[in-house]
Amino acid sequence: MLDINFIRNNLELVEHSAKEKGYHCDTKHVITLDDQRKNLLQTIEQLRSERNQTAAQMKSGQVSPELIQKGKEIKAKLAELEPNLTELEQQIESAIKTIPNIIFDDVPLGGEECSVEVKSWGGQKTDGVDHLDFATTRDWVDFERGAKVAGSKFYYLKNELALLENALLQFGLQKVMSKGFTFMTVPDLVSSKVLEGCGFNPRTSEQSDEYSVEGEDLTLIATAELPLTGYHMDEILDEKDLPLRYAGYSACFRKEAGAAGKHTRGLFRVHQFNKLEMYVFCLPEQSRALHEEILAIEEEIWQELGIPYRVINIAAGDLGAPAAKKYDVEYWSPIDQKYREITSCSNCTDFQAKSLNVRIRRQNGELVTAHTLNGTAISMARTMVAVIENYAQADGTLRVPAALKPYLNNQETL
Numbered sequence: 001m002l003d004i005n006f007i008r009n010n011l012e013l014v015e016h017s018a019k020e021k022g023y024h025c026d027t028k029h030v031i032t033l034d035d036q037r038k039n040l041l042q043t044i045e046q047l048r049s050e051r052n053q054t055a056a057q058m059k060s061g062q063v064s065p066e067l068i069q070k071g072k073e074i075k076a077k078l079a080e081l082e083p084n085l086t087e088l089e090q091q092i093e094s095a096i097k098t099i100p101n102i103i104f105d106d107v108p109l110g111g112e113e114c115s116v117e118v119k120s121w122g123g124q125k126t127d128g129v130d131h132l133d134f135a136t137t138r139d140w141v142d143f144e145r146g147a148k149v150a151g152s153k154f155y156y157l158k159n160e161l162a163l164l165e166n167a168l169l170q171f172g173l174q175k176v177m178s179k180g181f182t183f184m185t186v187p188d189l190v191s192s193k194v195l196e197g198c199g200f201n202p203r204t205s206e207q208s209d210e211y212s213v214e215g216e217d218l219t220l221i222a223t224a225e226l227p228l229t230g231y232h233m234d235e236i237l238d239e240k241d242l243p244l245r246y247a248g249y250s251a252c253f254r255k256e257a258g259a260a261g262k263h264t265r266g267l268f269r270v271h272q273f274n275k276l277e278m279y280v281f282c283l284p285e286q287s288r289a290l291h292e293e294i295l296a297i298e299e300e301i302w303q304e305l306g307i308p309y310r311v312i313n314i315a316a317g318d319l320g321a322p323a324a325k326k327y328d329v330e331y332w333s334p335i336d337q338k339y340r341e342i343t344s345c346s347n348c349t350d351f352q353a354k355s356l357n358v359r360i361r362r363q364n365g366e367l368v369t370a371h372t373l374n375g376t377a378i379s380m381a382r383t384m385v386a387v388i389e390n391y392a393q394a395d396g397t398l399r400v401p402a403a404l405k406p407y408l409n410n411q412e413t414l
Contacts, residue, residue: 001096001199001355004034010102017102020109020316025098033095037088044081047074097196100321101351107325111317118327121299122308128334131388132266134398135161141267153256153271160398160414164387165274165380167407169249172276172301172378179297181247181278186227188251189218194230197355199322199348211253224248224277225374232281233356237370239363243282243290247377250275266385268340273381280373283360284350287371291347294375295327298343301377304403307386308332310339322348331386342382345375 007014008031018025051074057067108116135141140161146154157165177183195210200222211220221227228248237244252275267273278297280290295311302309314326323346330339350369353359358370391399397413405411 001093001197001351002099002101003354004030004092004096007031007096007099008034013102014099017316018100020103021100021319021321022317023098023100023321025100026095027099030092030095030099033088033092037085037092040081040085040088044078044085047078047081050074051078097199097355100319101199101324101349103316103319104325104347106313107319108313108315109317110315112315114315115318115328116313116315118311118313120308120310121303122306122332124308124332124337125334125390126337128389129392130266130335131385134388134392135266143266151271153269155267155270161384163408164384164398164404164414167404168378168380168383168387169274169276170407171305171404173247173249175301175304176247176276176278176297176377179245181245184228184246184248186221186224186248186250188221188253189213190221190226190230191217192219194226194233194356195219197233198226198229198352199320199355200226209254209256211255220253221250222254223252223275223374224250225279228277228279228374229352229372230356232358232370235358236367237281237358237360239283239360242360242370243280243286246279248277248279250277252379267381268385270381273379275379276377278345278375278377281353281358281370282373284368284371287347287349287373290373291325291327291345294345294373295329297377298329298345298375302329302331302342305383305387305401306403307342307383307390309342314344320346322346322351324349324351331390333386333389335389342386343376343379346373348372348374 002014007027011027011031015027018027051071054067054071054074058071108114132141138160140157140159142156142158146156173183200210209222213219225248227250228246231246232244251272253272256269256271278294280294282290299309299311309329309331312328312330314328319326326344326346328341329343331342333340349371352372353370358372359367360370361367387401388398391401393399393413399413400408400411408414
């Protein structure tokens, strides 16, 4: 959530960013509402001052019918105006939440097609196997029974593929912990306060991606980013402890609304999968460098797994509400002969922390809003797709990437 004073002082930038991101919001209406709030608050504060003066006079023994009547009139006016102030404040907060974070100057403008390749690593294989055919033939995955039990796009992992997923988790954990991240398991549900505070505001109602629990103020998480963002909600962090680095492991649940036309075969796009997520709370001046640090960790992971990839600086029109800048890492798919998204990392500046009241006390006593960043270490389902496509062999076995051998009894193949 943006600060109202920031919106006032940077109206052109805020409107430009919202337009480029594809969000329709009325910033001028927000300012009008805030003007009304200020005027009403001034009136209320004047009445409260008069009420206090009247009460003081009555306590000192200066009681008169006129004074009593004046006190009643002030009380009646406050009873009328204070609910109006509360309603205005709620309207302003709701209106501000429709305004996305600003974009950095180096974010490409335009839609998804305008995203810019920053770098690439590895070759581009021209041969490979379809991961679903490969895994189904070996009885490693069962979508049919997953659909019977839970519906389309749910699945069971079995045998060597389940072991491969566990190996990927262990490999990812060792990597992020060596970089100073604290490993955490997290709740699989969050309240609406956390969900909204994270800025998960779809551009349209048809794009809502979350599963909600009927009759409860709870939503299944689409990523560990949500509970990790809420971890320090309504807290004041100490500057000397920053940056705080967390690695959250969780199941992720997604309706995949608005995913029509995207690759949907097999494990690439499913309704439930496991993911290891990196998350950082930091000082405002640290966030840009830490964004590059998170990206570097993601690159290390794919290089050690031997999966060719490229890094994309995501265009404004493809950014969500919270991100000021986002990188996608796309692996090379020898089956599709193109790059496909496998991880991402975002700098959300103070957008999420402002909503959830996560502040920092600097050494000089000043209070500032924290900055937050997130990045996927390993998304298990898609990573298994990439490993199978790049490591399946002609004899029908799967060559084990060197980085995963320690977690698979040093086996050469599966």
